Amino acid sequence: MMKRLLIIFASFMPTYGFALEPLSAEDLSAVSGQGGVYLSGDITINENGGPLNVDGPSANGYSWQTSCTTASTDKRCGGRIAVNSGAGGGWLVLDNIRGRFSFEGLTLRTRKINSDFDGDGAAFNSDVFEIGLPNNLNYEDASFTIANSNSARPTDTGFMQTDIMTVNINGKANLQGNLLIFPTGAP
Template sequence: MISKLGLIVAVALALPAHAEMQALDDATLSSMNGQGGVYLSGELSINKDGGVLWSKPASNVPSTWTAGQRSCATAGASTAENCGMRMAIRSEAAGGWYVLDNLKGVFSFEGLTLRTRTINSGFNGDGATFNQDVLEFGLPKEVKFKEGSFAFGVANQGGWQNKALSVANGGDPTYQQTNIFSAKIDGSIRMQGNVLIFPQN
């Protein structure tokens, strides 16, 4: 007795299979419309356990640290804390530095999209004149943060230096940084809308 599954497999094997790639001519291709894009979801961990440039000292007293040590705990805290990532931007050749310091934590998102979009209308009539493709980033509906933190400030150098140590010990007494604000984020942020990036010749 042949089982139903065996009969289906036998019939499928007996049928001829024809699948062949066929080239499309220009007329056929020009009549087709396509739409592409990227839909991203993920989770990123940024220096959650500290970065690689500095090790965590035993105490939170800057004068006792070696050149390769740094703590990002608040001043006067009883214990030291690992430091996160640091990004620095200098807007003028002879100017100071804007810094995003101690950036760390975990954040996840779902539904970040990337696609091209043709702008040929709207924008108070400028869209019709523009009539070009732009990049469109669709913001995710929700971004979740876990133990996220950062500080924004200004500094006279891009890289961090320990001003409490002498030059012989790897310090730089001339180093200055003023944090304008700092934040700790734990929770979710709801977002909507998109960001358009216009090309420029």
């Protein structure tokens, strides 16, 4: 019975022939399009442990964390990003990065700015890198510490760090807009 219905349905469908053909240079010049990347992600950092530490309970100094629960006595239990803030050698640090971050709809593309910006766009008349913020950013047991340090790694001799604040996030953030990154001239 099902086979008969499919044959009847197929007999009412028109038949079309499709073929791909190369475009001439003239035809191609009339085509416009957009390029870019659309990203979605689900990132979990240090779910099963963390990097080397100096403040933890290990008798040997530095160790690999095996527990990142809130009951853990280890004081350092997440990822670390350190950025040199200048010639003086100071470091701005995001430390103890851990938790789950997910997003959908982050876009990356280039965009030409040749108008607006209170008239400055016409004078600029160049490409910028545009990061389109995702509509939602979801956090689950996410946390990080903002700090300053005298070196990039906790394992460096004479390492000292001052924690400024720790952020703990659970929930959803609604984002809107774009971040534009403008090129600069050669140094």
